[in-house]
Amino acid sequence: MQRTNVKIDWVFLIYAFVTLFFGTSIMSFCGLIPTEDGLIARTHYQGIPFLIWAYLSNRKVRFLKEDKIFLFFSLLIVLLRIFLFRVGNLAQVVTMSIEPMMVLAILRSANIKTIKYLTYLMFLFFLVECGVALLEAVTRVVIFDYKNMWNDGIMLYELRSHSLHGHPLQNAFIVSTMMIAVMLSKLSLPMKYSLYFLGLMALFCFNTRSSIYLMGGVLGVGLWRDLFLNKNVSVTKKILMFFFVWACLAYLFVQIENFELGSRLATKMNKDDTSSQARFLILKMLQDLTFVDLPFGTDGVQIEFLMKKNGLRILENSLFIILYQFGILYLIYYIVLWAKKLFALCDSKYQFIMYMLVLAILINTNNSLCTNTPVIVFVIFSVYLMKYFNHKTYEAINNNTNLQR
Numbered sequence: 001m002q003r004t005n006v007k008i009d010w011v012f013l014i015y016a017f018v019t020l021f022f023g024t025s026i027m028s029f030c031g032l033i034p035t036e037d038g039l040i041a042r043t044h045y046q047g048i049p050f051l052i053w054a055y056l057s058n059r060k061v062r063f064l065k066e067d068k069i070f071l072f073f074s075l076l077i078v079l080l081r082i083f084l085f086r087v088g089n090l091a092q093v094v095t096m097s098i099e100p101m102m103v104l105a106i107l108r109s110a111n112i113k114t115i116k117y118l119t120y121l122m123f124l125f126f127l128v129e130c131g132v133a134l135l136e137a138v139t140r141v142v143i144f145d146y147k148n149m150w151n152d153g154i155m156l157y158e159l160r161s162h163s164l165h166g167h168p169l170q171n172a173f174i175v176s177t178m179m180i181a182v183m184l185s186k187l188s189l190p191m192k193y194s195l196y197f198l199g200l201m202a203l204f205c206f207n208t209r210s211s212i213y214l215m216g217g218v219l220g221v222g223l224w225r226d227l228f229l230n231k232n233v234s235v236t237k238k239i240l241m242f243f244f245v246w247a248c249l250a251y252l253f254v255q256i257e258n259f260e261l262g263s264r265l266a267t268k269m270n271k272d273d274t275s276s277q278a279r280f281l282i283l284k285m286l287q288d289l290t291f292v293d294l295p296f297g298t299d300g301v302q303i304e305f306l307m308k309k310n311g312l313r314i315l316e317n318s319l320f321i322i323l324y325q326f327g328i329l330y331l332i333y334y335i336v337l338w339a340k341k342l343f344a345l346c347d348s349k350y351q352f353i354m355y356m357l358v359l360a361i362l363i364n365t366n367n368s369l370c371t372n373t374p375v376i377v378f379v380i381f382s383v384y385l386m387k388y389f390n391h392k393t394y395e396a397i398n399n400n401t402n403l404q405r
Contacts, residue, residue, distance in 0.1 A: 009114045011057055012106050015050035016118055019377060020125040022046050024166030025144035042091035044099060044374045055102050060109040067101050070337050074098070077296065077330050085299035089325050096369055097334070100376040104341065107384060119388040122381055126178045126195070130202035133161040133171065137205040161205040165373055169316070172208035173368040174378045175199050179215055180358050181382040183222045184351050185389035189233070189241050196222070197248045204252075210365035214358060221354075281310045282320050289324075296327040318369035325370075338376070345383045347390065355383070 027033050027046060034041040055061055063071070074097050078088035107115070136142055142162050160168045179199040182192055196219065203211045223245060227238050285306045289298070303324050307315070315321050322331045339356065346352040359379065362368075368375045 007111070008117065009054060009058065009106070009110055011050060012054035012110070012114065013117055013121065015047050015054055016121055016381070018050060019044070019047045019374065020121055020381075021128070021164060023164040024170070024373060025162050025164050028166070029144040039091050042372050043094050044372055047374070048094070048099065051099065051102055051106075054106055058106060058109060061105050062109070063101065063105050066337065066340075067105065070333065071098060071101060073333060074330070077326055080296055081326070084296065087300055091372070092325070092370055095372055095374050096376055099374050100380060103377050103380055107380065115384060115388055118381065119385050122178070122385045126175070126199070129163050129165075129171065129175060130198045133163040133175075133202040133205040136161040136163065159205075160207045161202070163202075163206075167368075167371075168206035168208055169366050170368040170371060170373045170375070172203055172206040172211040173362050173366050173375050174373075175202050175206070176211050176215055176358060176362060177375070177379050177382040178385070180218060180355060181386035181389075183218055184354060185386050187389055189226060189237070190244060192226075193241070193245055193248065197252060201252060208366075210361065214361050218354070218358065281312050282315060282317050284310045285312070285320070285324075293324075294328050296329070297323070297325045314367070316365065316367045318363045318367050321367060321370045342379075342383070345380070345387075347387065351386070355379075 024033075032046070034045070074093050078090050078093055082088040110118075132143060137159060140159065144162065144164065161171070162168060163171045165171045165174060176199075179196055182195045182199070185192060187195070200212075200215060200219065203215060226233065227241060233241075288306050288309065293302075306324075307313070315324075319331065319335075322334065342355055342359075343352050346355060
C-alpha cells in the first residue's frame with residue numbers, strides 16, 4: 001500500500017548531493033581537506049554531518065537487529081585493537097560500515113519521492129562524472145587537481161583522469177557500480193547502451209585495467225541476454241541494436257586511438273608494471289602472518305614492515321587490507337553480512353550474482369573500500385537507481401524485497 005507520507009527528506013538528499021558531487025578532487029581543489037592526517041581526514045567528513053542530521057530528524061529510521069549486532073561487533077574490534085595496538089582504525093570502520101548502515105536504514109523508511117529525487121541526482125552525477133573524465137582526457141588537464149599530483153594540472157607522462165573523486169581507482173569503482181545498475185535496468189536498449197558506453201569511455205580515461213576488462217565482460221553478457229535471449233524484443237530491433245552497438249564500439253576505438261585512452265592496457269606484465277606485480281606480492285605477505293595476527297589483524301608498523309619486506313609501496317586489495325587491519329573474523333562477518341544485504345536489495349538471483357561478481361573483482365583489485373570515499377554507499381545508491389528504473393513504485397522498490405527482515 002502506498003505510503004501517505006510524501007514529505008521529501010531534503011536533509012538526506014543534501015547528504016546524497018554532497019557525497020556524489022563533493023568528492024576528494026573537489027574538496028582538495030577548494031582547499032577543504034584537513035591538513036593533519038587525523039580521524040576527521042580519514043572519514044567522509046563532508047557528508048557525515050548531514051547524514052547524522054537526517055538520521056536524527058527522522059523518527060521512522062530504525063536499525064535492524066542484525067545491523068545493531070554488526071555495529072556492536074565493529075566497535076568491539078576497534079576497542080580491542082586500541083587495547084592491543086593503540087590504534088583502532090575507527091575512521092575506516094565509520095566509512096565502510098557505520099555510514100552505509102545508516103544510509104540503508106534511512107532508505108528503508110524513505111518515501112518514493114525521496115528515492116525519485118535521489119535517482120535524479122545519481123543520473124546527473126553519472127553524466128557529470130563521466131563528462132569531466134572525458135574532458136580531462138581530451139584536454140590532458142586535470143580540472144580538479146587532486147592533492148597537486150600534476151604539474152599545474154597537466155598530464156605530462158600518463159593519461160589518467162581524476163574527475164570528482166580523486167584517485168582514478170576510486171572513480172573507476174564508482175562508475176562501475178553505476179554501469180552495472182544501468183546494464184541490469186529495464187531502460188530502453190538505446191538508452192541503456194548509450195549510458196553504458198559513456199561509462200566505458202570514462203573507465204578508459206581513468207586508465208584502470210581491471211575495471212575496463214571487467215565491465216567489458218559485463219557488456220558481453222548484457223549483449224548476449226538482450227540480443228539473443230530476450231524474446232520480448234523483435235528481430236528488427238535486435239538488428240538495429242547490433243549496428244548501434246557496433247557503431248558505438250567503432251567510435252570508442254577511434255577515440256582510444258586519437259587520445260591514447262587506456263594506455264595502461266598495453267603495459268606488459270614486466271618489472272615496470274608495478275601495479276600488476278603489487279597485486280601478486282600481496283599474496284606473499286600472507287605467509288608472514290602469524291596465528292596471533294589472523295583473528296584480529298596486526299598493527300600499522302607490522303603492516304609497513306611486511307610491505308617493505310615484500311617490495312610493496314601500496315596495497316591495492318581491499319579484502320587483504322581489512323584482513324591485515326581487522327583480522328579474518330571481521331572480514332568474514334563483513335562479507336557475509338553485506339552479501340546478505342545485497343541479496344535482499346536485488347529483485348532476482350541474476351541481479352545478485354552480477355553485482356557480487358563485479359564487486360568481488362573490484363574489491364580484490366582496488367583499495368577504494370578502505371579510503372575515505374564511502375564506496376559501499378555508492379553501491380547502495382546504484383541498486384536503488386536500478387530498482388527505480390525497473391519499478392518506480394514504493395511497494396516494488398522496498399516492500400517486495402527482504403529489506404525489513
